[in-house]
Amino acid sequence: MTNEVAIEQTQNDVQTLDQAIDYLIKKYPNIVSKDTREGYGGVIVDRNHLIDVATTLRDELGYNYLSSATAVDYMGIAEPDSDMEMVYHAYRLSGGSALVFKTQAPRDNPVIPSLVSVFPATDFQEREAYDLYGIQFEGHPNLKRILLWEGFYGHPMRKDWKEAYYEEEHKPFSSRWPGGYVHRAEERNPYGKNVKYPADFDLSRLTDISEESLYAGLGLGVDVQSLGGEMRTDRLVVNMGPHHPSTHGVFRMVITLNGETIETLEPVMGYLHRNHEKIGERNTYLQNIPFTDRLDYLSSMGNNLGYVLGVEQLMALGSRYIPVPYRAEVIRVLMAELTRIVNHLWSIGFLLNDLGAFFTPMLYANNEREKILDFFEAVAGSRLMCNYMRFGGVFKDLPERIKSVANLVNDRVRDFNTMEYLTDIITERLPRFLDEYEYYLSENEIIKSRCIGVGVLPPDMAIAYGAVGPLLRGSGIPYDVRRAEPYSIYPELDFDIPTGENGDIYDRYLVRMREMRESLRILRQILPRLEATKGQEVWAGGKQGAYSPRIPVGEAYGRVENPKGELGYYIVSAGDPKGTQNPWRYHIRAPSFTNLTCLGPMSKGHKVADVVTVLGSIDIVLGETDR
Amino acid sequence: MYGRGIFKGLVVTFKHLINTYVDDFRYGWRKYSKDADNFEVRQGPKARGAFTVQYPDEKVAVPERFRFVPFLVVEDDDHPERPGHDWCTSCGICAKVCPPQCIWIVRSEDPVTKRPVPEPEAFFIDIDICMNCGYCAEFCPFDAIKMDHDYELASYDRTTAHIHDKERLSKPFSYWKSIAPTTAYEEMQARGGWEHSDVIKAKKKQAEQDAKKATATPTPVAEATATPTETTTDAPKEALSAEERKAKREAALARKRAKEESGGE
Ligand code: SF4
Ligand code: SF4
Numbered sequence: 060m061t062n063e064v065a066i067e068q069t070q071n072d073v074q075t076l077d078q079a080i081d082y083l084i085k086k087y088p089n090i091v092s093k094d095t096r097e098g099y100g101g102v103i104v105d106r107n108h109l110i111d112v113a114t115t116l117r118d119e120l121g122y123n124y125l126s127s128a129t130a131v132d133y134m135g136i137a138e139p140d141s142d143m144e145m146v147y148h149a150y151r152l153s154g155g156s157a158l159v160f161k162t163q164a165p166r167d168n169p170v171i172p173s174l175v176s177v178f179p180a181t182d183f184q185e186r187e188a189y190d191l192y193g194i195q196f197e198g199h200p201n202l203k204r205i206l207l208w209e210g211f212y213g214h215p216m217r218k219d220w221k222e223a224y225y226e227e228e229h230k231p232f233s234s235r236w237p238g239g240y241v242h243r244a245e246e247r248n249p250y251g252k253n254v255k256y257p258a259d260f261d262l263s264r265l266t267d268i269s270e271e272s273l274y275a276g277l278g279l280g281v282d283v284q285s286l287g288g289e290m291r292t293d294r295l296v297v298n299m300g301p302h303h304p305s306t307h308g309v310f311r312m313v314i315t316l317n318g319e320t321i322e323t324l325e326p327v328m329g330y331l332h333r334n335h336e337k338i339g340e341r342n343t344y345l346q347n348i349p350f351t352d353r354l355d356y357l358s359s360m361g362n363n364l365g366y367v368l369g370v371e372q373l374m375a376l377g378s379r380y381i382p383v384p385y386r387a388e389v390i391r392v393l394m395a396e397l398t399r400i401v402n403h404l405w406s407i408g409f410l411l412n413d414l415g416a417f418f419t420p421m422l423y424a425n426n427e428r429e430k431i432l433d434f435f436e437a438v439a440g441s442r443l444m445c446n447y448m449r450f451g452g453v454f455k456d457l458p459e460r461i462k463s464v465a466n467l468v469n470d471r472v473r474d475f476n477t478m479e480y481l482t483d484i485i486t487e488r489l490p491r492f493l494d495e496y497e498y499y500l501s502e503n504e505i506i507k508s509r510c511i512g513v514g515v516l517p518p519d520m521a522i523a524y525g526a527v528g529p530l531l532r533g534s535g536i537p538y539d540v541r542r543a544e545p546y547s548i549y550p551e552l553d554f555d556i557p558t559g560e561n562g563d564i565y566d567r568y569l570v571r572m573r574e575m576r577e578s579l580r581i582l583r584q585i586l587p588r589l590e591a592t593k594g595q596e597v598w599a600g601g602k603q604g605a606y607s608p609r610i611p612v613g614e615a616y617g618r619v620e621n622p623k624g625e626l627g628y629y630i631v632s633a634g635d636p637k638g639t640q641n642p643w644r645y646h647i648r649a650p651s652f653t654n655l656t657c658l659g660p661m662s663k664g665h666k667v668a669d670v671v672t673v674l675g676s677i678d679i680v681l682g683e684t685d686r
Numbered sequence: 687m688y689g690r691g692i693f694k695g696l697v698v699t700f701k702h703l704i705n706t707y708v709d710d711f712r713y714g715w716r717k718y719s720k721d722a723d724n725f726e727v728r729q730g731p732k733a734r735g736a737f738t739v740q741y742p743d744e745k746v747a748v749p750e751r752f753r754f755v756p757f758l759v760v761e762d763d764d765h766p767e768r769p770g771h772d773w774c775t776s777c778g779i780c781a782k783v784c785p786p787q788c789i790w791i792v793r794s795e796d797p798v799t800k801r802p803v804p805e806p807e808a809f810f811i812d813i814d815i816c817m818n819c820g821y822c823a824e825f826c827p828f829d830a831i832k833m834d835h836d837y838e839l840a841s842y843d844r845t846t847a848h849i850h851d852k853e854r855l856s857k858p859f860s861y862w863k864s865i866a867p868t869t870a871y872e873e874m875q876a877r878g879g880w881e882h883s884d885v886i887k888a889k890k891k892q893a894e895q896d897a898k899k900a901t902a903t904p905t906p907v908a909e910a911t912a913t914p915t916e917t918t919t920d921a922p923k924e925a926l927s928a929e930e931r932k933a934k935r936e937a938a939l940a941r942k943r944a945k946e947e948s949g950g951e
């Protein structure tokens with residue numbers, strides 16, 4: 060009893076991150092220690108006591124929102140008994156930066172206790188770490204591969220794993236210059252030496268065992284019949300996707316139905332997996348920026364921003380870092396908020412499609428989206444793959460005019476003053492459209508009856524599952540990275556965080572609608588700032604030498620509130636004490652991926668047709684889910 | 687009343703339909719004319735109705751910064767001094783910065799001295815792999831590689847048509863000026879003239895030398911005057927050899943200096 064009181068009291072003292080860390084170290088001497096490596100922060104936890112420490116974090120210190128869990132392979136850098144590391148980022152919902160805790164294991168036999176019982180949010184992320192790094196999570200309820208197929212040999216994110224078309228450890232490849240005699244990868248290395256399979260593997264009898272294991276887990280073939288009330292129903296396994304218009308890409312849901320009611324839903328993903336992170340670790344830091352465009356390809360500006368923020372954190376550890384100029388920050392926010400509108404227009408349009416309002420609302424939204432994409436195209440050079448942010452600024456200032464000229468290839472020209480164009484869409488066109496759109500949709504009886512009370516995610520579950528973005532806010536939790544841990548110039552901007560009440564599909568829809576209005580509010584504050592900073596520089600570092608910067612060693616976690624939720628980049632620069640040209644670790648904590656953890660629980664008890672809308676209301680993009 | 691929301695939605699849909707026709711009536715037959723003003727208004731933020739561009743009969747001209755597969759800038763064919771000469775000096779920066787590593791450059795060498803010559807012997811871009819990121823154009827120090835606006839590159843056979851060689855990639859400088867006048871102008875200002883930066887540098891040097899010549903003794907000048915006149919009047923070959931000679935001269939001087947230094951110690 061007295062003990063408890065004592066703990067209660069200390070809790071009240073524990074306000075800041077440092078106090079929390081001290082509290083942990085005091086409570087768990089010899090188990091928790093500070094991470095003292097250069098450029099690192101947080102604590103290292105003995106893996107045998109990981110669950111205790113995590114529980115303390117959650118229950119006593121208030122770090123109950125675990126956002127990111129990922130592995131790092133420190134092969135050849137750390138001691139052999141601790142060269143596989145799991146890194147967790149836990150937050151308080153009241154805001155503030157992460158309490159980073161790590162735990163280490165030898166990479167020969169990496170066994171780490173699973174945190175699913177404490178933080179269910181780690182479910183998919185631990186499966187990913189198992190899949191790509193081979194870490195065994197003791198006590199994980201469903202430790203199967205998640206992005207690759209069952210039966211895949213090896214763990215591709217390990218540092219000693221080589222892909223089929225492996226050329227060199229790092230780019231740039233020496234074969235390109237000065238003696239760059241062109242060849243295709245498939246001419247030189249048709250699968251080559253790098254495809255590995257077990258020694259006793261019979262190549263002539265390739266079977267995909269993942270299907271079997273998947274169905275066995277769901278009880279297929281058992282053909283259970285049960286009497287539900289008056290009606291006799293059969294239990295049935297239905298595959299939705301991977302090619303199904305409602306799945307927004309190549310995503311598959313294996314659903315067990317009792318009659319028409321869903322009993323279990325198992326998301327199956329990875330059809331679009333291209334090992335983005337491995338590619339990222341072969342790339343130089345700069346080369347990753349256009350690759351981030353391909354994650355959530357509907358909001359590439361936001362993806363760029365998260366990544367450059369992460370790398371800038373690392374650069375700031377060095378001495379030669381030039382901070383981002385103010386105008387660049389203004390432009391970054393401009394782009395990020397326009398992207399939010401682009402994304403929400405798209406997601407609401409498709410939600411309506413999923414509800415059966417086939418393409419009319421979608422195309423109205425798209426018509427507006429086009430105007431923003433035209434602006435992106437004129438500024439960044441591309442509508443979707445913007446590749447616009449750079450370390451320390453942005454690629455180029457806004458052009459004076461959004462202008463095209465007739466030439467040999469194209470004939471229909473346009474010419475607008477950029478600021479007038481922006482002012483038009485921000486102050487007139489989009490607000491008018493949103494009014495009309497809400498009038499058009501929000502009171503529609505079909506939408507209401509299909510969305511209200513469907514796919515409910517209670518707030519406590521949303522936190523436990525680490526839901527982010529409109530999904531979390533729809534459940535009534537006002538957590539937004541722009542406020543919780545502000546970046547760029549958000550602290551000086553005035554905006555609210557819309558939340559829902561019931562956590563159903565309709566609330567998520569409303570949250571997105573209101574978020575667009577809040578974005579417009581931000582953009583209206585951005586316009587005068589753009590005018591005021593006209594002509595100032597936008598990229599302090601400039602071009603010179605910027606094509607392969609050396610990044611000081613350390614770790615960084617750049618996170619932004621992307622339209623779909625918190626997007627985080629965990630970047631480690633290690634290996635060369637003078638700084639590195641290629642990231643040692645490049646991990647993306649993708650909102651679409653973690654939000655899918657909630658899909659199964661949210662769909663339980665609903666009908667098949669509702670699953671389609673539940674999925675639509677999460678708003679996923681497979682480029683980001685599968686990476 | 688149940689159904690009110692649905693009815694409101696129908697009104698909105700109807701309004702959208704009407705708006706498009708109102709625009710059609712307003713602009714009348716001009717929808718099908720080449721009248722640029724009409725097109726611009728209907729594609730701009732002030733338009734109310736929907737407007738479709740009839741691709742491929744009509745094509746929207748893309749903005750200047752639009753990027754598609756890159757091309758190599760070469761001098762115009764009617765360039766007085768170096769017609770068709772590459773702007774690329776085969777420095778290799780684009781090949782190094784290219785994220786998917788789809789640029790392949792063979793640097794040419796002087797057959798005698800084995801010294802690299804600032805001109806690529808071969809240049810390939812695998813357009814299947816190119817991700818149109820624009821880094822090559824952004825980081826090329828000589829403005830020699832630029833992003834094209836021609837996006838119609840589909841073909842029936844990827845194995846034969848999709849590795850663009852130097853010939854296929856090369857486009858005259860006037861083309862770059864035509865697709866991106868503003869950008870080309872900005873670059874011109876940064877370089878200090880419409881010419882290639884090496885040419886500009888050479889000219890500046892020559893001007894300095896000329897100025898020196900006016901003051902200095904006449905003996906060393908005889909040679910110096912002979913080369914520049916050759917560069918300006920004659921074919922590109924001559925210009926090249928002049929550069930070579932300069933490089934040789936500098937290398938010899940450096941060697942001499944090194945010898946003197948080591949000897950002195
Ligand atoms: S960066 Fe420019 S000059 Fe250098 S090799 Fe590439 S195109 Fe040629
Ligand atoms: S645009 Fe990007 S991908 Fe394409 S050649 Fe240039 S640098 Fe490479």
